[in-house]
Amino acid sequence: MNKIEDxxxxxxxxQQFKKDYIILGTGILDGAPLEGAQIKIPLKTLNRHGLIAGATGTGKxxxxxxxxxxxxxxxxxSVLMDLKGDLSGLAMSGEASDFILKRSATIGVDFNPQGLPVELMSxxxxxxxRLKATVSEFGPVLISQILELNDTQRGVVALIFRYCDLHHLPLIDLKDFKRVLQYITxxxxxxxxxxxxxxxxxxxNTIMRKIIELEQQGADRFFGELSFDVDDFVRTKEGKGVISVIRLTDIQSKPKMFSTFMLSLLSEIYETFPExxxxxxxxxxxxxxxxxxxxSNASKDLLEKIEAIIKLIRSKGVGVYFCxxxxxxxxxxxxxQLGLKVQHALRAFTAKDRKAITKTAENYPDSPFYKTSEVLTSMGIGEALVTALNEKGIPTPLAHTLVRAPITRMDILTEGEIDRLVATSDLAKKYNMDLDHDSAFEILERKMMDIQRQQENTPTPSSPPKTTTRTKQDESLIEELSKNTMVRQLGRTLFRELARGILGSFSGRKR
Known part of the structure; x- marks a missing residue:
């Protein structure tokens, strides 16, 4: 028996699977792709998570x-976090070429170009x-971890949530959170x-600064209503799974916002989905x-939370894949915790790179047909080392793989195509609206306005004569009032601007 047959x-x-599987590609031996050597991944173990790694431009x-x-x-x-903007093409059919047809024939699969059901999200x-969540849904523990607070500051956040629960003050968005912070001091x-x-x-004051930092990264658009129902991720159309592409190209420079969203999404799925x-x-x-x-930008507490969810979420039937x-x-x-590993080529330009490649090779099963560290640096575009878990949870043999070509467009959608896709989306009609229900901000503002009216209707022992000249006493009164948020309800532009200047935290509520 020759080496190829071996x-x-x-x-x-x-790869003796009793259940269904997907075909990722075909095996490569001594640099040549082989017919009849398909690389299969069982569906049964796809909730065991995975990794797709490799240098830039290798086909990840x-x-x-x-x-x-x-x-x-x-x-x-599936849900795809699209930070580079090149996954929207899943909605449109790919194009056949001689190269792609030849590759498909070698792998032993038909090339049937087609567009798939895609939902664009942001x-x-x-x-x-538009994906949103309320501050209340995050809870005090998660909010504290996101803001990287110490034990004392976490206690204050827990107090705020408890106070709002007892007094029926809904914490919907960050404006509500900041208003309650102002109120308690x-x-x-x-x-x-x-x-x-x-x-x-x-x-x-520290918590307030942390919230403002989060706002500057765009979190004010994420916190609010209508909260996204994660069950809307789990949909099919005409028997095909809907691919939800979350477009994140404009938050690459806002890592805290990205990690905040990721953790909230994983937490919501874990808490919502049944076993x-x-x-x-x-x-x-x-x-x-x-x-x-x-x-790389998550705090220690945030990392621990992510790690805990990754370990537990597979029991909900959810697989998480890191690219x-x-x-x-x-x-x-x-x-x-990752069962599927797809390793594209790595480049060794420095001694540090070579050490990293050696360490990477140790993460994969030994193979009698490859020296893993050498294959890692010699693979071409569209090739990868692949190992998965079989149905018994045992790693499948490591295989140098020629990955099959996508059947959808290998390019982005045009602006017109994006507009048409969003315009026909039922979820866009459901979630793309600005709701502004009564919450902590409005309730506390009305409370302060009632107190102000009571104070104005209470007679004073003696009233100073009216004068058109501002006295030092008047200036002192203005200064005192401007420190108090109730001046926002007095209706005087001067006082409103003074309060905004001092507190720096009022923003126009979207109506």
């Missing part, structure tokens, strides 16, 4: 595209279904101290492109 038998023995995104396509054709929906100014200070004890003004048990296929798969943005340049971008505690 190789094929080796693959076949490790196209591999992500292929996997999302094959999942959709199997009726499995958490910023990009066109698409100004007009409501005595009531708060009587009920909960003294609150440190320094801690409140699925040992199912034959996943309920949903999430693909996080440029995953290093999640981990990044090197496996070292992902913490070891998360890397150890």
């Amino acid at each position: 190789f094929k038998n080796h693959l076949a023995l490790g 995104t196209k591999t992500l595209q292929v996997i999302a396509e094959q999942l959709s054709l199997k009726g499995i929906p 958490i910023s100014n990009e066109k698409g279904v 100004n007009e409501g200070k005595s009531a708060i101290e009587k009920e909960f004890g003294q609150v440190s003004s320094a801690s409140v 699925q048990g040992d199912a034959d296929q996943p309920k949903l798969c999430l693909f996080i492109d440029e995953a290093h943005l999640v981990f 990044t340049q090197t496996p070292t971008d992902v913490p070891d505690s998360v890397l150890g």
Whole structure:
């Protein structure tokens, strides 16, 4: 028996699946792709998470595209974090070429170009279904982790949430959160101290600055109503899984916003989805492109939260896939949870690069047919080292793989195509509206206005004569009032502008 037959038998023995699977490509031996050596990934273990890694330009995104396509054709929906803007083409049919047809024939699959059901989404100014969540839905623990607060400051946040629960003050957006912070250190200070004890003004000021920092990264567009229902990710059309592409091209320079959104999404899915048990296929798969943005800018507490959810969320039938340049971008505690590993080529330009490649090679099963560290630096575009978990949870043989070509467009949509896709979206009609229900901001403002009216109707022992000249006493009164947020309701432009100048936190409410 020759080496090629040994190789094929080796693959076949490790890929004896009883359930359904997707075909990722075909095996390569000694630099030549082989017919009859298909690389298969069982659907049953796709909730065990995965990694798609490789240097820039080696084909990571196209591999992500292929996997999302094959999942959709199997009726499995997916969510794609698109930070580079090159995944929207999934909605349109690809184009055949002699090269692609030849590759497909070698792999042993038909090339059937077609567009797939795609829902464009956004958490910023990009066109698409607007994804939002309320501050209350995050809860005090998650909000504190996102803001990177210390124990004392976390106590203040927990106090705020408790106070708002007891007094029916909905925390919808960041404006509500800031207004309650102002309230507990100004007009409501005595009531708060009587009920909960003294609150440190320094801690409140720090929390306020952290919130403003988050706002500057665009979080004010994310926090609000109508909250997105994660069940809307789990949809099919004509038997195909809907691919939700979250367009994030305008927040690459806002890593805190990205990690905030990612953690909230994973938390909501984990808390909402029921336990699925040992199912034959996943309920949903999430693909996080440029995953290093999640981990490199997250605090220790935030990382621990992400790691905990990754470990637990598979029981909900959800697989999470990280797409990044090197496996070292992902913490070891998360890397150890990943069942599917698709490793594209790495480049060794420095001694540090060579050490990283050696370390990367150690993350993969040994193969009698390859020296992994050498293959890692010699693979071409569209080639990858692949290992998955079989249906018993055992790693499949490591295979140098020629990845199949995408059946959808390998390019972005035009502006006109994006507009038409969003215009026909039922979810866009459902979520793309600005709601402004009564919440903590409005309730506290009315409360302060009522107090002001009572004060104005209360007679004073003696009233100073009216004068058109401002006295020092008047100036002192103006200064005192401008420190209090109730002046916003007095209706005088002068006082409103003074308050905004001092507090720096009032913003026009969208109506």
